[in-house]
Amino acid sequence: MKTLQYFLLLAFLGILVGTVIHLPPRGDIDSPVHQTVNPAGTLVAGTYYIQHAYKDTKTPNMVVAVLADYRAYDTLGEVVIVFVGGIACFFILNLRRRKP
Amino acid sequence: MLEFIQDYYAFIFLALLFTIGLYGMMVKQNLVKKALGMAIVQATVIMFWIVSAYKDGAGIPIFDKRYGVENPEMYINPLPHAMMLTAVVVAIITFGLSLALIIAIYREYNTLHEPELLDQMKDI
Amino acid sequence: MSDKPLTEKIPRYCKGTGMMAPTDSPIVHIACRGISPFIFLIGLYVFFHGHYSPGGGFQGGVLMAATILLLRLSLGTGLSQVVMPASITLRLSAVGVLIFAGTGVITMIFGGDFLDYHFLPLPWLDPAYLRYYGILLIEVGVVLTVMTTLIAIYDDLLGY
Numbered sequence: 421m422k423t424l425q426y427f428l429l430l431a432f433l434g435i436l437v438g439t440v441i442h443l444p445p446r447g448d449i450d451s452p453v454h455q456t457v458n459p460a461g462t463l464v465a466g467t468y469y470i471q472h473a474y475k476d477t478k479t480p481n482m483v484v485a486v487l488a489d490y491r492a493y494d495t496l497g498e499v500v501i502v503f504v505g506g507i508a509c510f511f512i513l514n515l516r517r518r519k520p
Numbered sequence: 521m522l523e524f525i526q527d528y529y530a531f532i533f534l535a536l537l538f539t540i541g542l543y544g545m546m547v548k549q550n551l552v553k554k555a556l557g558m559a560i561v562q563a564t565v566i567m568f569w570i571v572s573a574y575k576d577g578a579g580i581p582i583f584d585k586r587y588g589v590e591n592p593e594m595y596i597n598p599l600p601h602a603m604m605l606t607a608v609v610v611a612i613i614t615f616g617l618s619l620a621l622i623i624a625i626y627r628e629y630n631t632l633h634e635p636e637l638l639d640q641m642k643d644i
Numbered sequence: 645m646s647d648k649p650l651t652e653k654i655p656r657y658c659k660g661t662g663m664m665a666p667t668d669s670p671i672v673h674i675a676c677r678g679i680s681p682f683i684f685l686i687g688l689y690v691f692f693h694g695h696y697s698p699g700g701g702f703q704g705g706v707l708m709a710a711t712i713l714l715l716r717l718s719l720g721t722g723l724s725q726v727v728m729p730a731s732i733t734l735r736l737s738a739v740g741v742l743i744f745a746g747t748g749v750i751t752m753i754f755g756g757d758f759l760d761y762h763f764l765p766l767p768w769l770d771p772a773y774l775r776y777y778g779i780l781l782i783e784v785g786v787v788l789t790v791m792t793t794l795i796a797i798y799d800d801l802l803g804y
Contacts, residue, residue, distance in 0.1 A: 425547050429539055436535035445527030447576040449593075454575045456592045466597035470581065471589045473598075477775040479695045480583035482598040487605060487700065488779040488786075492759040495782070496744055498606050499789050503741045505613035506734055506793035509620040509800045580698065609702055609790065616797040623801060 530571045538564045549634045551625065555618045562611040566604050573600040667718070676718035684711040691787055695776070701783035705790030712795050721802060733796040740788030747781050 444451030456467040463471075473485040487495055541564060544557025573596055581598035583589065626632055629640050667673075684707075691704025715724040748759040756763030761778025762771055769777065 422547070429543055429546065432542065433535060433539040436538060437532055440531040440535050441524075441528055443528075443531060443572075446530055446571060447574050448527075449576055453572060454597070464597075466599045467592045469598055470592040470595050474583040474589065476772060477779060478770075478772045479776055479779060481695055481697065481700070482581040482583065482595070483601045483605065483698075484694055484700045484779060484783075486598050486602040488782055489761070489775055491602065492748075492782065494606060495786065496748070496759070498609060499741055499744055499786055501610055502613050502789050502793050503737050505617050506737055506796045508617055509797045510734060512617075512620045512624050513800045513803070582697065605700075605702055613793070613797075616794075616801070619801055620797070 531568075534564055534568050534571065537567075551622050551632045551634065551637075552619075554634075555615065555622060558618065559611065559615050562607070562614070566607055566611070569600045569604050569607075573597055672718050676714050680711045680714050683714065684708055687711065691783065694783065695779070701786030702790055705787040706794065708787070709791045709794035712791075713798055716795075716798060721799065728792075728795060730796075730799040733792040733799065736792040737789050737796065740785040740790075740792070743785035743788065744782050747778065747785070751778075 444453070448454070456464060458464055469482055469486050469490065473482040473490075474480060477485045477489055479485045479489075538561060541557045541560030544560060545554050548554060548557065575596045578594055578596045579587070581595045581601065584594075587594040622632065625637070629637055631637060631640070687704045687707030687710075689704075690699040690707055691701060694700035694704065712724065712728045715727055721730070747761075747764075750765070751760050751763045752758050754763040754765050759782075761775045764774050764778055766774060766777065
């Protein structure tokens with residue numbers, strides 16, 4: 421059983437490495453992730469944020485502008501997740517056990 | 521060969537780290553070690569996004585008056601960083617919640633070893 | 645090292661209050677008590693300077709939580725209740741969520757969409773600066789929630 425598990429892990433590592441060396445190299449400017457214009461000719465979302473974030477919000481840090489202004493719904497859900505996680509920990513650990 | 525290593529060492533190390541986390545989740549039989557393996561896998565995915573967002577010759581996504589916004593090649597894409605900021609916090613909360621569940625399991629069964637847990641659950 | 649049992653080494657103020665046995669060492673106590681306000685100050689800097697440099701609500705909140713967790717680890721949960729009582733952490737977390745969502749509801753009341761900072765009731769500001777202060781407002785909520793939830797999870801895991 422252990423042997424099968426190790427064999428599966430090694431095979432998975434082989435698949436991962438074999439996939440990863442076909443990615444564009446790290447930091448490559450020509451890779452499709454880093455293009456500023458879509459193949460269809462329109463701007464990608466990151467370019468829009470870079471060009472408009474300072475003008476719209478006067479906030480130089482674009483990550484904060486994206487996180488708290490353009491995608492504020494996302495952050496609201498995330499904060500609710502944090503709160504619900506705290507509440508869930510409280511109730512899991514502090515409720516009395518049911519006596520059978 | 522050296523160029524290949526320079527280009528891909530981060531990805532290959534991340535693949536190794538992912539496999540280590542998966543090893544913790546699959547082979548280890550203690551629940552805390554399984555949870556730690558899950559945390560390692562989450563951290564690996566987050567680091568993979570950050571490594572993919574790196575771009576040669578570009579600065580951090582903070583507006584700089586010297587560069588302006590006319591050519592967006594000067595900044596790296598802010599979107600992966602914002603998404604991974606979300607993922608980091610959710611990963612922390614997931615780990616805390618899993619630890620809480622593990623403590624609840626320990627109070628109920630007095631063990632964290634998985635085969636013993638399965639044995640005890642069979643008797644019920 | 646003396647041959648007293650471990651339970652007698654624990655100071656009296658912590659006896660029976662916790663599973664974590666804090667140390668007796670005054671060096672650890674004074675170092676942690678001395679360094680924690682400065683970590684809190686760095687957290688405040690990271691939070692309020694997050695508009696201009698790497699940082700923001702989540703990072704600042706985690707640093708501020710690290711301050712109080714350092715006190716919890718070094719002094720024991722009993723003594724560090726003075727700084728942040730374990731009973732108000734979850735309530736403050738709820739207040740943080742309320743600040744975040746309340747900002748959205750205020751903009752709805754004044755005629756905009758949910759979380760559209762353009763409609764915040766501060767008419768003497770430029771529209772761009774309205775968004776600037778809107779971001780600051782919701783980051784306050786984020787900081788409160790993240791900081792207090794991390795402390796609350798720590799306290800719950802130790803059984804307080």
